[in-house]
Amino acid sequence: MSVKSSSVLLTGATGAVGSELLRRLAARKETTVNALVRRGSTRQPDIAGILRDLEPVARVVVLEGELRDGPTLGLAEADLNALARETTHIVHCGGSTSFTLPLSEARALNVCGTRAILDFARRCDNLQCVALFSTVYVSGKRSGGFSEDDFGDAGMGFVNSYEQSKAEMEEIVRNAMHDLPVLLLRLSTVAGDSNTGMVRGFNAIHHAIRLVYNGLAPMIPGDPDECVDIVSSDFVADAALHLIDHGDTGVFHLASGAESSSSLADLIGATVDSLVRFRPAWRKRAIEKPLIVDLDTYDLFVRSVEEAGNEVMRDATRSISTFAYQLAHPKLFDTARTRAALDGSRIAPGRALEFYPRVVKYCLDSSWGTRPC
Amino acid sequence: MDRVTDYETGIDAIAEYLPERVATLGELDAAGLLGGSAAVLASFGFEGVHLAGEESNVDMAIAAAGKLFAENEIDRDEIGVVLYATALTSSSTMWNAGSASAMNGAPESVLELSEVSDLFRYPASRLQAELQLRNAAVIGVNQLGCASIFAALRLARAMIVAEDDLKSVLCVSADKFPPSHKRDLIYNVVSDGACAALVRRGAARNRIVECTHVTKGALWDSGSLENEILAAYFPTAKALIERTLDKAGLTIDDIALVIPHNVSLRSWQILGRLIGCPLERIFTENISRVGHTVASDNLLNLRRATESGRIKRGDHLLLFTFGYGLNWACMILEH
Ligand SMILES: NC(=O)c1ccc[n+]([C@@H]2O[C@H](COP(=O)([O-])OP(=O)(O)OC[C@H]3O[C@@H](n4cnc5c(N)ncnc54)[C@H](OP(=O)(O)O)[C@@H]3O)[C@@H](O)[C@H]2O)c1
Numbered sequence: 001m002s003v004k005s006s007s008v009l010l011t012g013a014t015g016a017v018g019s020e021l022l023r024r025l026a027a028r029k030e031t032t033v034n035a036l037v038r039r040g041s042t043r044q045p046d047i048a049g050i051l052r053d054l055e056p057v058a059r060v061v062v063l064e065g066e067l068r069d070g071p072t073l074g075l076a077e078a079d080l081n082a083l084a085r086e087t088t089h090i091v092h093c094g095g096s097t098s099f100t101l102p103l104s105e106a107r108a109l110n111v112c113g114t115r116a117i118l119d120f121a122r123r124c125d126n127l128q129c130v131a132l133f134s135t136v137y138v139s140g141k142r143s144g145g146f147s148e149d150d151f152g153d154a155g156m157g158f159v160n161s162y163e164q165s166k167a168e169m170e171e172i173v174r175n176a177m178h179d180l181p182v183l184l185l186r187l188s189t190v191a192g193d194s195n196t197g198m199v200r201g202f203n204a205i206h207h208a209i210r211l212v213y214n215g216l217a218p219m220i221p222g223d224p225d226e227c228v229d230i231v232s233s234d235f236v237a238d239a240a241l242h243l244i245d246h247g248d249t250g251v252f253h254l255a256s257g258a259e260s261s262s263s264l265a266d267l268i269g270a271t272v273d274s275l276v277r278f279r280p281a282w283r284k285r286a287i288e289k290p291l292i293v294d295l296d297t298y299d300l301f302v303r304s305v306e307e308a309g310n311e312v313m314r315d316a317t318r319s320i321s322t323f324a325y326q327l328a329h330p331k332l333f334d335t336a337r338t339r340a341a342l343d344g345s346r347i348a349p350g351r352a353l354e355f356y357p358r359v360v361k362y363c364l365d366s367s368w369g370t371r372p373c
Numbered sequence: 374m375d376r377v378t379d380y381e382t383g384i385d386a387i388a389e390y391l392p393e394r395v396a397t398l399g400e401l402d403a404a405g406l407l408g409g410s411a412a413v414l415a416s417f418g419f420e421g422v423h424l425a426g427e428e429s430n431v432d433m434a435i436a437a438a439g440k441l442f443a444e445n446e447i448d449r450d451e452i453g454v455v456l457y458a459t460a461l462t463s464s465s466t467m468w469n470a471g472s473a474s475a476m477n478g479a480p481e482s483v484l485e486l487s488e489v490s491d492l493f494r495y496p497a498s499r500l501q502a503e504l505q506l507r508n509a510a511v512i513g514v515n516q517l518g519c520a521s522i523f524a525a526l527r528l529a530r531a532m533i534v535a536e537d538d539l540k541s542v543l544c545v546s547a548d549k550f551p552p553s554h555k556r557d558l559i560y561n562v563v564s565d566g567a568c569a570a571l572v573r574r575g576a577a578r579n580r581i582v583e584c585t586h587v588t589k590g591a592l593w594d595s596g597s598l599e600n601e602i603l604a605a606y607f608p609t610a611k612a613l614i615e616r617t618l619d620k621a622g623l624t625i626d627d628i629a630l631v632i633p634h635n636v637s638l639r640s641w642q643i644l645g646r647l648i649g650c651p652l653e654r655i656f657t658e659n660i661s662r663v664g665h666t667v668a669s670d671n672l673l674n675l676r677r678a679t680e681s682g683r684i685k686r687g688d689h690l691l692l693f694t695f696g697y698g699l700n701w702a703c704m705i706l707e708h
Binding site: 214216218219291294297304309312313 | 605609
């Protein structure tokens with residue numbers, strides 16, 4: 001993208017990852033960013049906020065569209081044609097990251113939306129790169145190593161509809177790799193900014209922190225020693241743009257891998273330590289660390305909570321369960337290709353336990369995004 | 374502390390009192406005495422509970438202690454202290470004596486105070502007088518919910534170890550649930566009942582090896598903090614049981630039988646898994662038959678387990694309970 005006169009179609013610019021990319025792209029000279037924003041999105045003002053704070057150098061245009069509208073992307077034909085003529089790069093972050101959508105809805109956005117982006121990419125004569133965001137959890141219920149050459153769940157199934165829809169998305173992306181310059185970026189869980197702890201999109205890990213804080217997380221399934229892969233949002237954005245700039249194609253894991261991951265026990269320990277450190281009064285509540293238990297025990301507990309019908313506990317347990325079952329299938333995400341590509345760039349996933357306490361602090365200070373801080 | 378001195382302090386005799394009247398979950402439901410679903414409580418392992426009729430909390434305590442003396446050759450004069458343990462605040466008063474059962478009478482308030490002097494009418498003294506325990510000083514042990522009897526047993530041992538001239542302590546526990554109130558408390562069904570135990574220097578059985586107790590005062594408000602209490606239960610229970618085993622130099626594999634409190638079977642299935650103890654080594658038979666007699670469960674179960682022949686001399690037993698307040702208590706005995 002260092003090539004002059006880049007024109008980037010960015011989807012998902014109001015999201016956790018997309019907004020980080022927008023910040024960086026907006027600071028680039030001789031760049032046009034066409035941000036396709038969901039029509040009716042309440043987060044559109046966020047883009048104005050970003051641009052106001054940054055005083056962008058690039059030309060940023062907001063296009064109201066809709067990923068579910070198929071190949072038109074919800075744009076008028078003339079606008080679509082003009083966009084296809086000028087686009088040199090597509091950075092597709094738009095989609096659903098909800099773990100609880102019915103599969104059909106998750107598919108409509110993540111599979112059909114991506115198909116629409118790929119169809120559009122085929123119309124772009126000057127296209128240099130189409131970067132598509134995915135997740136390392138397309139691996140589903142597999143256990144063990146998962147490399148950048150691996151695809152899908154190997155028949156093991158998925159923990160939630162999100163994972164499945166992303167894996168199905170990858171199937172069509174794989175086909176597109178034959179005729180398009182596809183860069184497929186599989187992210188692990190994005191926790192927040194490594195320097196400030198700032199969280200732009202609260203996800204499962206932040207909800208889990210809140211449940212621990214509220215004393216509503218008695219147990220989670222897993223193995224104390226298994227690796228939990230979390231990455232910072234700045235690493236993800238910097239690494240993604242580096243790979244796009246260098247014209248890389250193929251599959252890359254933007255994950256912390258064995259080197260920078262933390263064990264599940266250490267991450268839970270760091271959560272509790274951070275809560276005590278940043279909210280000393282929290283200690284008074286005498287909340288115990290969640291237990292790490294085997295899957296059968298967890299299942300029995302979940303079943304009991306469901307049968308008992310206590311709504312608060314049930315909601316808390318359901319919210320943990322949407323991702324916690326993933327912990328029962330420990331994996332290590334290999335990052336060899338990414339490390340090689342980033343070699344010499346000084347872009348690396350920081351050690352999870354170093355930046356994670358800042359994320360916990362941000363969650364507390366912002367009351368999980370409900371108050372400014 | 375000279376460990377040799379307390380080596381033989383143990384629970385020498387146990388007796389219980391359970392009201393004759395038994396109500397099934399269906400009957401409780403029909404009488405409007407269940408807040409939750411009878412089907413769910415059944416799936417959690419409950420069948421029915423004992424309901425006191427005319428007998429008061431004190432009557433039940435006296436009946437249990439009376440049975441203890443009737444069944445065992447005990448010199449009443451050897452008892453230097455009575456520790457009268459109660460879980461419900463109302464159980465340390467005489468107020469609900471003679472109240473009608475909600476199954477056949479109009480609901481009535483347990484804490485109906487007519488005279489200020491009612492506040493000073495203590496069940497423990499009445500029991501001492503009725504049983505003619507003339508050398509026994511009485512002490513009430515309360516404010517620990519279902520863990521109160523554990524505190525009484527722990528204090529009994531400590532007193533015997535500390536006081537040369539104290540040979541025996543009678544520990545009693547009796548609770549009568551307010552008759553017109555819902556009997557299910559955080560997914561457990563409450564039974565009325567009482568128990569009595571003789572803690573004795575030189576006991577022939579049930580040496581008290583270790584007693585532990587943890588209080589989480591932050592969770593004192595059982596009404597408003599039910600969710601937090603539910604969530605705190607398992608992690609704290611596991612930690613306390615493991616700490617107790619550790620202090621005793623034992624592992625869970627050294628425990629021949631866990632003597633539980635009669636809370637839901639489901640919760641024991643989960644806790645059993647958490648502490649690595651198969652359900653077969655947890656004495657759960659009384660959960661369905663008796664229900665949760667507030668503070669008397671463990672002693673009642675210890676007696677039944679002994680009678681059943683499931684434990685033999687020298688076996689290590691682990692007793693565990695949980696009480697509002699919020700308290701978790703654990704004890705290891707050598708049978
Ligand atoms: N964050 C993570 O931890 C993580 C981890 C692994 C992979 N990823 C992947 O990274 C990508 C970005 O994730 P994220 O965390 O930034 O997600 P996010 O915060 O949920 O943002 C999703 C973006 O998609 C937009 N969008 C949703 N529906 C749309 C529609 N119908 N038409 C157009 N735009 C639509 C959203 O716009 P509105 O909000 O304005 O509706 C938002 O900008 C996704 O592909 C995700 O799978 C993220």
